[in-house]
Amino acid sequence: MGAFILRRAAYALLLLFFASLLVFYGLRLAPGDIVSAIASPTTEKVVRINLTKELGLNRPLPVQYFVFVGHLVTGHFGVSIANGEKIGTIITTAGVKTLALGISAAILTYGLAIPLGVVAAAKRNGLMDQSTRFLVVLAMGIPNFFLAVLLIQLFGVQLGWLPVAGPGGISHLILPAIALSVESIALNVRLMRSSILEELSSDYIRTLRAKGLESRRILWIHAFRNALPPVVALAGVVLPTLLGYTLVVETIFRFEGLGYQLVQSIIKRDYALAQTLALMFTALVILFNFLADVAHHMIDPRVREQGMAS
């Protein structure tokens, strides 16, 4: 187990290194620059040149890269060029909002998807199953940005039940969390349902039935436990996807989390902030995958044995 974790951790660090290169040079390759973003058309050329020097953007790119990496390693991320605020402060402030949104979306995803998937499988081809399958197809077909607009119109503008934009209390979280999680709920319902169906048709379930075990116990204890590993494995994909969708959902709901900040910093070519946030998103995706791999390894004996054999 220890060797597995070490191997995975080394792999994650290597990925992070390549990601840092991509993020840094990718931003520099984008047309335009921070000086063009912060200077007016009426700004004289000499002022633009001075600004470039003051911001350290006249130095060779490899030097700028090592300054960036140095900041990351020492934990001093520097300041945003656009607003002079410490990047650490921005990450903390926006991170709390994104974390709240992400946790809400994850709770919605797994809190709804797992029971719905299990019940749909247990009542196969019944009304509940048919309705769930219909909703799953619908949810997977609606792009989240479009769903966000529909939710705003219905629950915000028409019914006036929920706020349509901006950060705030729990009420401000509801619509963004729904928009963020609907697709992953659908994916997980579908996976959970098929996984349970597969388990329910297994020999060991028939044996348990023959032994006269209560069907509810068979479903929720035996079949459920064995149907869970694919859902856990998918979490390594679903959670980073949720993170990626925050860029869109936070922008639509003017919910000023990390995704929103990343979009704004890229538009402004606020290099220091954009590259730190982009790399942080990458690191989180790698971390989620790493944790999912470890969890999958822990709960599924088949994977564990396969790993040991290899």
Place this chain on the structure above:
Amino acid sequence: MHRDETFDKTAVDEYLAGQLDRRAFFQRASALGLSMSAAATLLAACASGNSGGHSSSAPVVTATSTSVNPADIKKGGQLVEGYDRDFSKIDPVLTPWDDPSFVAIYEYTVVRDKNGQIVPSLFSSWDVSSDLLTWTFQLRPNLKFQSGAPCDAAAVAANFNIFRNPNLGENAIFWPTVKNVTSVGPTTVVVTMKTPFAAFTETLATENSMILNLATRKKLGNNYGATGTDGTGAFQFESYQPGTAVTVKRWDEYPGSGIPYIQNKGPAYLDSVQWVPIVQTGSRADEIETGTVNVVKNPAPQDVTRLMANSGLVTTEFPALANWWISPNCARADLGFNDVRVRQAMSHAINREALVQSLYFGHAIATYGPLAPNVVWYNKAVEQYNQFDPDKSKSLLDAAGWKVGAGGVRTKNGKQLSFTHYCDSGQPTTSPQLDEAIAPMLADVGINMTVKVVDDATFNKLVYGGGNGPASWSYEWLWASPVDLLVYFHVVPSDAANGSIPAVKQACAAWQSAGTRAQMAAAADALQLAWAQSLPKIPILTTYNIWVSQKKVMGYTPLQTMLYPQYNDVWLNA
């Protein structure tokens, strides 16, 4: 090209009359397989001559301020205003554009009233010498910055010297005739000119000439305007987070405004003002209708009729101090843009009225010269030029030697009249759609314009980063002293890109050396006529500034002559 005249004449008219809601409008467009820009293009062909809606030369104002009994005024509370773009640094010396927070934090030395006349603010009075070369301004006594430092004549003179220094900021181009600035005693500022410059007070009445404490700016360095500010206005800096919010709080020691039309002569009524950027045009109406914000600037044009019908809201609209134009790069002789006939042909191919009706639902006004009709210097004679006339457009292109070739695109010497046109997605109004609607109009006369939408940073680098710029681009300027801006833009990004047109240059020089208001008017007239005829840039339309506020917001009075309303008189009738 397929054109559905029924859709044009009924859907738009019904929408404007309030008989069709937004959803039904787009359902109908969608049923015909039209995107918004495609609908606009189709409408363009049959809306010629339709000048309904608000597209008259008269400005439209649907709400004005009213006097209130001081005893009824409620103090306190926060005004939340939805702004139509993201924020720039709150620094008059160096910033890409000016936001409404400038007006709350800083003060003008002089300012325009609702009729465009220059009236006092920090300066209480001023005189000009008989040779028109020396301006003597009297500053109101005992003024202070929010930090407590004195705002005396020396501080104001130092500001003026920074503004005119080409190595330090972005304003120098507006101060070319200023020779020297000095202070005499605590309240007298003397400005000496190289040549007469009657337009000087026009320059002073802009946000980039607002007075700040330069000592604080030096102390904060590049972070000035982001982590702190120091002005003399009614509100102090509290926080600045681009993309999120700018917040200011009342300055309790504010001595009161010197602007005659501001009724509140003491500190502001509101505790604070917060601006939030609502960059998605379609979200602005939602946010004011649901009460997320108290005021919103420039909701989507298709939402305005609905908002006007909302009894809980007050809508004010008038043409902005702006003009939206497209700039064929006159340095591109290979595309014929150095030939005035080609530029005129492009201009005649564009149906401005159709754009106003179909894209802006009447909440914009077609422009045939470089200024909007509500600008005090407007010359109506420009309207004889640039009218929609596709036949004339085709004749001009023929005469210039551009003949229709393969695929309907004109060619000359083997070169197709085909180019990429850049559009800035960071503009607050619907500029990408506007460009996309213009492209098929040009195609109708054989000009192939491919629209490429880029963000602010890319656009600014391409157009203003040096050289002559790309083949073509669009831009909407917004400036409180519009003629000053024309003087600037006729050489930006380069003289060659603007055709180096003698009549335009002569008129610009005349404006910058005008000694009297009559000479200013004559110069402005000449400049507009020369511009409309020779088209260094092709004027298209002026969008309306539309402000929607909740009924409880009192004293909120945008003026046509200034970019943003003052916040001194604003209070919340909760």
